[in-house]
Amino acid sequence: MKIVVQVKLMPEAEQAAALRSTLRTVNDLACWVSQVAFARGVPREYELRKHTYLHLKAQGLGAQAAQHVIKKVRDAYTTLHANLRAGNLGKSKSRRRVKAESKPIAFRPEAAQPYDDRCLSWQYDAQTVSIWTMAGRIKNVSFVCAADAFKVLQQYHKGESDLIERDGVFYLIATCDVPEAEAYEPDGFIGVDLGIVNIATTSTGYQAAGRGLNRYRKRQLALRAKLQKKRTKSAKRRLKERSRREQRHVKNTNHIIAKTIVTEAERTAHGIALEELRGIRRRVRLRKPQRVTLHSWAFAQLGDFIVYKAKRAGVPLVYVDPAYTSQTCSQCRHIDKRNRVDQGLFICRGCGVVAHADRNASHNIAARGAAVWTAGRESRVPATP
8 A cells, every 4th residue: 555755854055955946947847848748749658758858868857857757747648638538627628628638738846856766865864865956966955754654654665756845845755655454354334424514424423523624614715815805915925824724724634533433443343334426526516605615625535544544454445325325214224305304304204213314324324335345245156057
């Protein structure tokens, strides 16, 4: 299982200048490679290399750095084409899709640049790195990170690391290959219902209310609007200081929720059943005031956190179809749209059971998870006559 560890670099003034110059140069050249690729119909990586490699070398890039720039551009176009095929950029001839298809991909000056073991080496005892730059290889660049992250980095680092600059601070995003724990045979499943009013509700009784997070988002939205309206230097400085603050807060909240759910499943020897919610933003139709709330909902991030934490702990996990989970009675299985009286109340028209709507849905998800797990273990081989 691959996870990433973020490491903060603490370079001296000359080292920081070399790193900044390197990022600007490689991303400018990546934009040039992107223009060549776009003009030639985005050829394969080997074909693109024949048209760009010598020019990159002449601009002062090392052999490995030149290869990484070409690969970065080709990977960006691969991702773009995958999004186009999946319909993530709208239908054919839509404004957003035409804009994406009509011009070469551009790279920001601070965009990430991949480094492999030939361009970057780690000295764990001294907590420093040696890294290639346009000014030559610089050594003894100090780094800091959390104690747990450093332990994972030291034991499981494998593969490339990305150098990025964020608000004048340099980071290395290191890839680590952590072994997965062996999954046990679950004694039932915990259903997890994801939502906006209640971020996560489980069939065991745990409920992570979204009231505090939604209030925090509204305050941040109002404050950003107020500062953007002023347009003064101090307002712009405040906006820059507060950038990504909401993102970090939501990420930390999702980490806490995911850890609570996985720990409970591991303690009770249960598996976890999640709804398959990919593409929900394209499927649903909402009024304008509700769109901000939906598009701020980081359900995919929470799901990803639950998945990787479950894999590390050896907790079995399955995805289930979310259709009608909020309209189905968990007791008698009667399905009726009118069963869902309002956001928080469920009253079955068949048997009359009264329950919390999200709790009822989580029980349905748990039952579907058990069915999916059993179906996956059953043999599909025809019986021998």
